[in-house]
Amino acid sequence: MHEEILSGIALTDLRSEHRGPVLVLGDPGYDEARRVWNGMHDRRPALIARCLTASDVSAVLRHAVAADVPVTVRGGGHNVAGTAVSDDSVMIDLSLMRAVTVDPAAEQAEAEGGCLLGEVDAATAPHGLACPAGVVSHTGLGGLALGGGYGWLARKWGLTCDHILAAEVVLPDGSVVEVSESQHPELLWALRGGGGNFGIVTRFTLRLRPVGPVYHHAAVFGPDEAPAALEEYRRFAAGQSSDMHAVGAFKVAGQQEWIPERLRGEPALFLTAVWLGDPADGPAAVAPLFGTVEPAGSVARVMPYLELQGLGDHGEPHGNRYFTKSCYLSDLASDPVAELVEAARDIRSPLSSIDFEFLCGAISGPANEESAFPRREAPYICTASAQWIDPQHDAENIAWTRNTVARLAAWTYGGAYVNYLQDEPADRVVEVYGDARYRRLAAVKNSYDPRNVLRSNQNIRPTSGTAHLPSER
Ligand SMILES: Cc1cc2nc3c(=O)[nH]c(=O)nc-3n(C[C@H](O)[C@H](O)[C@H](O)COP(=O)(O)OP(=O)(O)OC[C@H]3O[C@@H](n4cnc5c(N)ncnc54)[C@H](O)[C@@H]3O)c2cc1C
Known part of the structure; x- marks a missing residue:
């Protein structure tokens, strides 16, 4: 099968032009190179070009396009939808280009x-x-x-x-x-x-x-305390300077010493505040977040920025199975909170979570002309991330994720974060960007990729392929 797909590619010529390894099924390293972060995507490209330079990328792209073989592009391999890898395609693998x-x-x-x-x-x-x-x-x-x-x-x-x-x-x-x-x-x-x-x-x-050292404070609440704690979070987050970033998550509590025994192994609410100003001011800055509802447990300290950036590393390892749905929320008032608490009680895997955070600040700053990024004014983002190991549990975890976000439908702000899209109809991308911005993106696509060579992504279609373009208004 792969031989047929590759018949239009002069492999000897490609290998002589390409400095990095060019791998096909059966070659040493092929299986490792085709693997991506989400274990749901077990796909076999016809060819993997492990590029070392821009001219390697150019060579493999030209060969693939000439032979009309679809391409995918792999950066870090983390896209939850697995867009970096596809069966019977040419994977342009950038993972050796990391200087x-x-x-x-x-x-x-x-x-x-x-x-x-x-x-x-x-x-x-x-x-x-x-x-x-x-x-x-x-x-x-x-x-x-x-x-x-x-x-x-x-x-x-x-x-x-x-x-x-x-x-x-x-x-x-x-x-x-x-x-x-x-x-x-x-x-x-x-x-x-x-x-x-x-x-x-x-x-x-x-x-x-x-950047310098940051003050980090995490706290845990039982589900019964969650509504009151979140009401405080809502008031707190909206009134803060941009030195404060406070996020929350419902997840099954672990065995850490600071988590009381009664909550361990149970769905709980975690609130985390990071203070980017003078670390000495951190405790006073964060205190109002926990002023009304006392957490069941908490842990706080100053840490180097690099340590902060590694705190999430172990929670989402490579190879587990993941399914994600995300939405922006207009508010985190009591009704959506009640739905979140119910969804948390129904969680199917101890590895899953519902994450949310108040955005705004500099995110809503730049004008439309400076970037294609949409929905900058969205107040909250909320993401249900199911994570599990056994493929037998796919259906229930996927259903939990879908149900969790469906529960919030009445309070969504519109659109979604493009990097968290998984398993969505193609038209969803139009909704993500909004009509005017999508049309501008489609015009850029028309100039630079009129044949839609780069389509293994959350795809912007060139204007010549008008199938799902919004009408002029
Ligand atoms: C564990 C985890 C944590 C995350 N945390 C955050 C977070 O804190 N904030 C956040 O905003 N997002 C976060 N994300 C989402 C993340 O932004 C997306 O998954 C993103 O697609 C990852 O990029 P990647 O290069 O690893 O993905 P890949 O799967 O390698 O690539 C995804 C797509 O990006 C394109 N692409 C990648 N590299 C290039 C390139 N150099 N040139 C052209 N196209 C390229 C391709 O179209 C490719 O199909 C997280 C994801 C995971 C899995």
């Missing part, structure tokens, strides 16, 4: 397209700098930055995509271009939130921000 260089004076970093977040943080932190990014260090920079990038620094400095100053991009025709405010500005706009639709980013130039 980072930092210019501390300019407060900028150059990061290759296959970097993981932890590698960018590890390079920038010694200079007291960071690029705002996600909360799990083994997530890929490529997919996260191109789709948006929420994280601990987002309320203070904005999303990861807001920090893309420039990029080296391999276009679907194989040409390599430098993208910046002065070269291909419309493409730069689209790269800031429009996903991997327009080209393959082999190098990002990122703006960095100053």
Whole structure:
């Protein structure tokens, strides 16, 4: 089967042009390279090109396009929908392209397209700098930055995509271009939130921000205390400076010493506040969050920024099975909270969680013209993430995830975060961006990828393929 698919690709020519390994089924390393984070996606590409340079990316892309074989692009392999890998396709694997260089004076970093977040943080932190990014260090920079990038620094400095100053991009025709405010500005706009639709980013130039130690305070509440604790969270979060980022999660409590025995193994509410201002001011800044409803247990301390960025690493390991649904919420009033508590009581796996956070701050800052990222004013994001191990439990976990988000339908803000989409109809992408922004993205797609070569993603279709384009209004 794969031989037939690859019959149009001159493998010997590709291998001589391509510096990195080119793997087919049966080659050593093939099985490891095709694996992605979500164990639900057990797919076998016809060919995996492990690229080392932009010219490797260009070579494999040109060969695949000429032979009319579909391509996928792998950054960190973390997309929950598994868009990095597909059966019978050519996987353009960037995971060997992970160099980072930092210019501390300019407060900028150059990061290759296959970097993981932890590698960018590890390079920038010694200079007291960071690029705002996600909360799990083994997530890929490529997919996260191109789709948006929420994280601990987002309320203070904005999303990861807001920090893309420039990029080296391999276009679907194989040409390599430098993208910046002065070269291909419309493409730069689209790269800031429009996903991997327009080209393959082999190098990002990122703006960095100053970071130091942070004050971190986590607390746990039983389900009966959750409604009152969340009412306090709602009041607290909305009144804070952007130095404060407070998030919450319903999940099954673990065995940590600070969690009282009566809650261990039970669904519980966790609230976590991170204070980015002077750490000495942290306890006083966080105190009002826990002023009315006393937590059943809590733990607080000052920690280096790098440690904060690694706190989420063990909770979402590679290879487990995951299913995610997410929505923005207009408010976290008592009715949606009651639904969240019920959904938490119904949780099917001790590894699953319902996460939510108050957004705003610098996230809602940039004007539409600066980036493609939509729904910046959304007050809350809420994500049901089912995680389990045994495939026999797929159906119940998927159903729990769907039901959890369906319970919140009456309070949604509209749209969704593109990087959390899984198993959605194609039209959902139009809803995510909204009509006007989608049309602008489709026009960029038309200029740079009119044949929709890059379509294994949350796809923006070129305007020539008008099947699901919103009508002019
Ligand atoms: C454990 C975990 C934690 C997460 N935490 C956060 C978080 O805190 N904040 C947040 O905002 N999101 C978070 N996410 C979601 C994350 O943003 C997406 O899963 C994102 O797609 C991951 O990027 P990746 O490169 O690892 O993915 P991949 O699966 O490798 O790629 C996904 C898609 O991105 C595109 N792509 C990737 N790299 C490139 C590139 N260099 N050039 C062009 N296209 C590219 C391709 O279209 C590809 O199909 C998290 C995900 C996981 C699994």
